[in-house]
Amino acid sequence: MRIIAGTARSLPLKTIEGKDTRPTTDKTKETLFNVMQFDVPGAYFLDLFAGSGQIGLEALSRGAAYAVFVENSRKAASCIEDNIHFTKFDKVSRLMMTDAVTAVRTLEGKYKFDIVFMDPPYNKELEKEVLITLSDSDILKDDTLIVVEASNDTDFDYLTELGYEIVKEKIYKTNKHVFIKRA
Template identity: 35%
Template sequence: MRIITGEAKGRIIKAPEGMNTRPTLDRVKESVFNIISNKIYDAIVLDMFAGSGNLGLEAISRGAKFCTFIEKDKSAYKVLKENIKNLNFEDRSKAYFGDSFKIIKNLSKENFKYDLIFLDPPYGRGMVQRAVEAISENRIYNDNTFIISELDEKDDIPEIVGIFKNFRTEKYGRCKIIFWVKEDKYE
């Protein structure tokens, strides 16, 4: 994996060993970032289920102001911290180790609001729906928050989850990417 463009263009991102994480492929990542390109600069980003930090690190490289990373796998978290350090992004990020749902509950108590939220959990466990519901319930969004989720093509999810509506779906081989916006912002 590598950073595609921006300040850290071409820099390598380490991936954790083993099968506990499934990094987003570079071609999928590039397509996603092309779609959201006008939403990145100065954004406050949350990368839930961060793994190596691939998505959040790309966002920082492209001009995001800050990224919060959450990862609960120990080896993935260790690699995530290394990647942040190797790219010199420590001053524009914070990594949390633990359960994403518990951590966003705590972030909501501190009144954190995110412009972009990446959700790339393990496939087939209904975690995207659960995460979008938790984002809604914990109010860690603002009026223009954009959620980008990655799912297996076979994973079913309602068109509306919490206060967010499926704005756009793209398929890339076996994965599908769903872009969510607040329902009242849907055009």
């Protein structure tokens, strides 16, 4: 696993041993950042369920102004911390070791994010819980882009009642990226 573009291009990243995380493949990551390419430069980026931190680090490498990484696994948080130091993004990032909902509530009044990315464990409806919390949070701007990585069978029918709309969807073999904005 590596950073694929930008100032930290080609730097290898540590990953977590075991099956607790699913690192995003380079091809999927490239597709994701092609969709977000004009949103990333200068952005405040929130990486929820950050795993190894590769998505937030890729955003920083591609010109995001600041990234907050949220991970509740001690082993994964340690990996993120190592990757932040290795890529020299210490001054433009923050790591929070907590769950995503608590992090959103803690960040209120402190940050306004341009992009929120989340890659929660599949089929546990954790993305729904976070989207509900975000729906009345002040960490979103009017045009914040929320990206959820989910299994292909994850249902997002509830988005309209929370005040969101799907602006784009990228479907891969086993998962998808759902691009969401406030309606």
